[in-house]
Amino acid sequence: MNDMSETSSDAVYLLRRWMEQYGTDVINFAYSYVRNYHQAQDIAQDVFLRAFQNAHSFRGDSAVKTWLLSITANRCKDYLRSWHARHEMLHKEDWAPEDVADDDTESTVLGKLSRDEVWKRVSELPLKYREVVVLYYLRDLSTKEIADVLSASDEAVRTRLHRGRALLRRLLEEEEL
Structure with missing residues (x-):
């Protein structure tokens, strides 16, 4: 026992x-x-x-x-x-x-707003692109590790990451217009 x-x-x-x-x-x-x-x-x-x-x-x-x-x-x-x-x-x-700000300096606030806008746009990506972008940039996984997580090939992950970045870039550029 x-x-x-x-x-x-x-x-x-x-x-x-x-x-x-x-x-x-x-x-x-x-x-x-x-x-x-x-x-x-x-x-x-x-x-x-x-x-x-x-x-x-x-x-x-x-x-x-x-x-x-x-x-x-x-x-x-x-x-x-x-x-x-x-x-x-x-x-x-x-x-x-909820996020808790460390201090209220102008640069901290502007940096947070910029990051929030990027992640808001990431959340608008189609799921197959969003998941690889989040795993790569937010969770710091390699494309090989992402392939293991998603049961996909490394090449498919790299392609999704490339297309996700391109789509994200377009979304952010549209926001600036």
């Missing part, structure tokens, strides 16, 4: 460590799909529960972060196909998590 409790406590420790290390990445990646912070948190909880339940099947072929983000992508796609997601009304306050 002692072996079982040690194994259980090791698994709980591992889960806690994953949540501390990758929780923000999982929530933010889920948010890039569902565009609702509270739903992204629910998906993240489900991702970690599934990871915990299936930790024994993790072969180590990829990094834990890549594995968790792959689970996240699949859970988000399942959610977006669900009846609930197709019929849910988004409330304006759910659009983005």
